[in-house]
Amino acid sequence: MASITLEGLTKVFPDGTVAVSDLNLGIEDGEFMVLVGPSGCGKTTALRMVAGLEEISSGVVRIGPRVVNKLSPKDRDVAMVFQNYALYPHLTVFNNMAFSLKLKKADKAEIKRRVKEAAQILGLDQLLDRKPRNLSGGQRQRVAMGRAIVREPQAFLMDEPLSNLDAKLRVQMRAEISRIQSHLGVTTIYVTHDQVEAMTLGNRVAVIKKGILQQVAGPQELYEHPVNIFVAGFIGSPAMNMAEAKLSAFDGDLKVSFGGHDLRVPAAVVDHRPALRSFVGRNVVLGIRPEDMEDASLVPQAPADQKLAAKVSLLEALGSEVLVHFEVEAPVVLTEDVKELAVDVGAEHLENLEKQARVGRSVFTASLNPKTTAQKGGSIELVADSTRFHFFDPDTGLGIYH
Amino acid sequence: MATVIRVLNRAPVTVVMLIIGAIWLVPTVGLLVSSFRTAAESNTSGWWNGIAHPSQLTIEPYSNLLTGGGMLTAFKNTVLITVPTTLIVVLVASLAAYAFAWIRFRGRDVAFLIVVGLLVVPIQVALIPVATLYGKVGLFGHIPGVVLFHVAFGLPFAIFLLRNFFIGIPADLLEAARMDGAGELQVFYRVVMPLGTPAIASLAIFQFLWVWNDLLVALVFAQTSSAPMTVFIRNQLREFASNIDVIAPAAFLQMIVPLIVFFAFQRYFVQGLLAGSVK
Numbered sequence: 001m002a003s004i005t006l007e008g009l010t011k012v013f014p015d016g017t018v019a020v021s022d023l024n025l026g027i028e029d030g031e032f033m034v035l036v037g038p039s040g041c042g043k044t045t046a047l048r049m050v051a052g053l054e055e056i057s058s059g060v061v062r063i064g065p066r067v068v069n070k071l072s073p074k075d076r077d078v079a080m081v082f083q084n085y086a087l088y089p090h091l092t093v094f095n096n097m098a099f100s101l102k103l104k105k106a107d108k109a110e111i112k113r114r115v116k117e118a119a120q121i122l123g124l125d126q127l128l129d130r131k132p133r134n135l136s137g138g139q140r141q142r143v144a145m146g147r148a149i150v151r152e153p154q155a156f157l158m159d160e161p162l163s164n165l166d167a168k169l170r171v172q173m174r175a176e177i178s179r180i181q182s183h184l185g186v187t188t189i190y191v192t193h194d195q196v197e198a199m200t201l202g203n204r205v206a207v208i209k210k211g212i213l214q215q216v217a218g219p220q221e222l223y224e225h226p227v228n229i230f231v232a233g234f235i236g237s238p239a240m241n242m243a244e245a246k247l248s249a250f251d252g253d254l255k256v257s258f259g260g261h262d263l264r265v266p267a268a269v270v271d272h273r274p275a276l277r278s279f280v281g282r283n284v285v286l287g288i289r290p291e292d293m294e295d296a297s298l299v300p301q302a303p304a305d306q307k308l309a310a311k312v313s314l315l316e317a318l319g320s321e322v323l324v325h326f327e328v329e330a331p332v333v334l335t336e337d338v339k340e341l342a343v344d345v346g347a348e349h350l351e352n353l354e355k356q357a358r359v360g361r362s363v364f365t366a367s368l369n370p371k372t373t374a375q376k377g378g379s380i381e382l383v384a385d386s387t388r389f390h391f392f393d394p395d396t397g398l399g400i401y402h
Numbered sequence: 403m404a405t406v407i408r409v410l411n412r413a414p415v416t417v418v419m420l421i422i423g424a425i426w427l428v429p430t431v432g433l434l435v436s437s438f439r440t441a442a443e444s445n446t447s448g449w450w451n452g453i454a455h456p457s458q459l460t461i462e463p464y465s466n467l468l469t470g471g472g473m474l475t476a477f478k479n480t481v482l483i484t485v486p487t488t489l490i491v492v493l494v495a496s497l498a499a500y501a502f503a504w505i506r507f508r509g510r511d512v513a514f515l516i517v518v519g520l521l522v523v524p525i526q527v528a529l530i531p532v533a534t535l536y537g538k539v540g541l542f543g544h545i546p547g548v549v550l551f552h553v554a555f556g557l558p559f560a561i562f563l564l565r566n567f568f569i570g571i572p573a574d575l576l577e578a579a580r581m582d583g584a585g586e587l588q589v590f591y592r593v594v595m596p597l598g599t600p601a602i603a604s605l606a607i608f609q610f611l612w613v614w615n616d617l618l619v620a621l622v623f624a625q626t627s628s629a630p631m632t633v634f635i636r637n638q639l640r641e642f643a644s645n646i647d648v649i650a651p652a653a654f655l656q657m658i659v660p661l662i663v664f665f666a667f668q669r670y671f672v673q674g675l676l677a678g679s680v681k
Contacts, residue, residue, distance in 0.1 A: 053577050074583040086574035090596040099592075100582035147582070 001186055002064030002154040003029045004050065009059035011045050011211075019045040021211040023059070030185045032178075034202035036192055037234070038344035042211035043191045044159055050189060051157050052076050063154055079148035080157040084164060085140045087132040087147075093119075094128040097146045118149040121180060138169045145180065155187040162197065174200060193344075195235050199223070207231050209340060229285060229397040230337035232390055238290045238323060241364040242338070243330040244394065245286035247279045256286055256389065259330035259362075264305040265386045275402045276391060284400070285333050287390030290323065293366035295374060296381040307383050313363070315376045322368045324380065332362035335397050430657075437463055437650035444646045463647045473652055475627070476634035480656075482545050483620070483630055484613045487552040491609050494553070495560030496602055500590050502561065503568040504576055514565070520558040528555075529622050536623065543625035551623060552613050560605050567601035568594055603670035611660050631656045 009023040019042040027033040035043040048054035052073035068076050101111045119125050122142040162170045198205045199219040207214040215227040226232035232240050245258035254265040310326035334357045342350040374380045391400040435452040438459040467473050502514045541547035579589045617632040635652045
């Protein structure tokens with residue numbers, strides 16, 4: 001097992017596309033590092049450069065103390081789990097898992113022991129004689145994991161290993177991967193575009209946009225203090241609501257105004273983020289997570305200056321929570337970051353946003369307790385927890401936390 | 403009821419196919435029957451009389467042929483030409499096809515284009531120059547010369563066929579093998595070869611049949627001692643008399659081996675023909 005260090009890692013494809021740009025990242029020995037970002041952001045390319053499957057344009061990849069730039073994949077001693085599993089269709093499960101050991105000319109008894117051991121960890125004991133085509137998706141995924149495990153490599157590289165599974169199985173395998181990784185303690189780089197996977201699996205998560213690293217931090221830190229609008233919009237589901245707002249002084253506290261709503265931001269919050277004061281009288285981008293809003297009727301002592309009235313345009317009951325969509329008369333934030341996020345959702349979504357921007361409106365989502373009495377088309381009063389608001393500089397897109 | 407209708411619907415097709423099949427088989431059956439008749443009988447009556455009067459049939463033509471010499475040598479020569487050609491073509495073509503499909507090197511696409519271009523070169527244009535060349539290097543009239551010519555003209559198609567099959571193997575599989583510690587040769591024989599078996603097998607069958615049945619190349623480059631069966635049989639043709647009692651059994655022996663090969667590998671043959679068309 002070893003640490004992995006990426007220094008100024010860059011990939012320029014022959015057609016001039018820059019897939020990865022000056023990526024600096026240190027992954028500690030035994031750490032589970034997740035690379036996350038919208039599709040096409042270069043995360044897979046970065047992983048493949050670590051694997052040796054993609055040539056490095058410039059920069060250095062170190063596995064342990066060794067610089068591996070010039071080593072071929074077989075000499076790097078890392079194992080990879082592919083998105084579509086890439087099992088050898090002509091070999092049985094046992095031989096799939098034993099493949100690398102056989103190439104190394106390992107002792108027969110040793111091969112058997114290690115494959116059996118990995119099969120046990122993964123619950124594959126009964127399937128060792130089967131061919132991949134006779135396995136279910138989840139079982140194939142396990143075999144792919146098993147193939148990596150038996151090698152006892154310096155590191156695991158996983159390229160969206162769960163994206164071909166259906167939702168229920170994905171949740172189950174996610175827990176499994178987490179369990180196995182912490183059990184074995186092998187350094188792992190895991191690529192995904194699913195932020196839920198990233199949050200649940202990673203010791204740390206690296207958010208990448210267009211080949212450029214945005215932020216590396218623990219999952220909670222990413223959620224609480226996203227460094228910019230992009231990270232804020234990418235992490236969290238449903239996504240953070242954002243609108244242009246105006247900050248003004250108010251009775252010793254601050255007041256944030258948007259779309260006819262005035263919400264008090266207590267001085268205590270401002271004390272933690274003194275930089276906010278310099279934005280008084282100016283525009284900011286206000287970010288409110290859906291989870292930080294609640295049906296006011298369920299919060300009896302909610303202060304009046306943290307309430308906002310809304311008309312429910314859409315209601316999604318998920319059982320454990322109720323998602324309420326409502327329109328706010330404040331222009332939607334349409335920075336480069338937001339567009340990038342919207343494209344990832346779908347071209348249609350971007351069109352919608354642009355339409356909203358033209359009419360100076362935005363749609364907010366609030367996640368409410370299921371006890372709410374909200375009705376589609378009805379009016380509702382919401383209370384927003386302004387101690388948990390996020391503010392971003394509209395010019396730079398950077399979060400204001402200092 | 404539905405089954406009955408289906409059978410009735412299909413009946414005309416089945417009948418027509420059976421008739422076509424029977425017509426196609428007539429010459430072969432005729433050859434088979436003739437090969438068991440003496441020269442005298444063949445010269446006086448048509449082969450179908452052999453079916454009407456089975457007592458006329460005899461294995462005499464076969465025993466004469468096999469004891470008369472010539473045919474056995476020709477058979478040996480055919481094997482000595484066909485088997486090495488097939489092996490060399492399959493081996494070289496599969497290695498080359500792997501490189502063309504999966505190894506990046508400078509000039510690869512141009513080289514492949516040239517190989518594909520060679521597909522349209524007819525062998526006739528090469529006969530005289532190669533014969534001259536063989537004469538100079540002492541290959542003319544020898545089996546290795548025949549083999550070499552067949553290999554040269556078999557390779558473009560073989561490479562083309564296999565490369566197109568190999569390129570359909572998911573890249574992830576090869577990458578997985580490389581990650582698992584395989585070098586290029588190991589990737590080739592542990593992953594690509596097993597997965598490419600249908601294509602390789604059908605190529606081997608094609609190549610075998612072509613060379614086994616070849617007359618032109620052998621006629622030009624072989625001499626009596628190195629001539630295969632096709633040349634031997636042709637040499638039995640006479641201008642004024644038909645020595646059908648020699649030609650018929652010889653031609654049937656010539657046919658039998660390809661038939662065995664075809665039926666033995668029929669499964670791969672069909673698979674291989676479909677190779678690449680449906681992924």
